[in-house]
Amino acid sequence: MSGAIHWNPDPEIINLFHTIPLRYYGLLFATGLVLGYLIVRSMFRKENVPVEKLDQLAIYIFVGTLVGARLGHCLFYDFEYYSHHILEIFLPFKINGSDFQYIGYRGLASHGGAIGILIAILVYCKRAKINLLWILDKVAIATPLTGMFIRLGNFMNSEIIGKPTNSNYGFIFESEDLLPRHPAQLYEAFAYALIFVVLFYLYSYKRQSFAKGFLFGLFLVLLFAARFILEFYKENQEAFEDDLVINMGQILSIPFIIAGIILMYLKRNPESQHADTGREIVGE
Structure with a gap:
């Protein structure tokens, strides 16, 4: 008796004007x-920093x-193709002579997105x-939640699939x-949700115990270690990765993990016994 779930949803919710598809x-x-x-925004208000910032x-x-994720995919995973189709890096169209086909930005790499954000x-x-x-700490808390939704989108697209069980x-x-x-996308989405909970808890109840940047x-460390481990359950995205000891996603995760460990060590102690004011944070 099979316990497998058949999965084949239509990635399009609706096609607007029969031209631009709205996708999950x-x-x-x-x-x-x-x-x-x-x-x-709630953290800005909590720490009296102008929301306009x-x-x-x-x-x-x-x-x-968007720029980082797009360039990351084109440079790290599919350079051979995009080196000969440079306009398609920036335009959501597939160009074949005078024919333009809307395909959206299907190639986005999370490591490239991380570099672009930084x-x-x-x-x-x-x-x-x-x-x-101070800014990096706040963005770091919200990013795993955003990553969770992106992986759910990958799941609806039936992409970044896992290896056979x-x-x-x-x-x-x-x-x-x-x-x-x-369902590697769901594994990763769950991991990101858990990381968000951990970081949000530490911010809400323990942030005075660490210096800015911790x-x-x-x-x-948490996000890219999870990414490194979960890559073992994924199929390689590009054929060239089959010849590597570890795949491109794991290779790109290692520098982030090392940087995180160094930053945690340097920022393990609180800078002061008093919370920063909004004026100190924005340098006024």
Whole structure:
């Protein structure tokens, strides 16, 4: 008797004007970004930092996420193709002569998104004269929740699938084959949700025990360690990874884990016995 679940949902919710499809992935991605924004906004208000600062930051992060994730996929995972189709890196169309086919941005890499976010925050903090580590701690708390929604979007797309379970149990992604597989997207979504709970708890009840930057370091260690482990349950995304000892996702996770450990060590003790004021955080 098989305990496998057959999975083959239509990734499109509705096709607007028979031209632009509304997909689960895009909707879940947007939901994650909005919830992340609302969580960070509550922390700004809690620590008496003007919310206007966050509105500016949100634009930087949104652009950094999309550009970084897109470039990360094109450079790390599919450079051979995009090196000959440069316009398709930036445009949501597949170009074949004079024919334009809307396909959206299907190739997005989380490691590239992380790099894009970091660069965007660095630029923002320098221009806005706001404390970098304070911002990174706040963004780190919300990011796993956003990541959870993105992985649920991958699940609805039947992409980033897991390896076969070699049993009668698992998910059968019918668009791929009829083998019961690990629902790796759900594993990762659950891991990100758990990381969000841990970080939010530490911020809410223990933040005076650490210096600014500690939570960001912990975020790097937890999220990318989870990513490294869960890659063992995923199929490689590109053929070239089959010849590697560990895949590209694991290779890219290692520097983040090391950086997180170093930051946690450096920021393990509180900077002072008193909470920062909004004026100190924004450098006024």
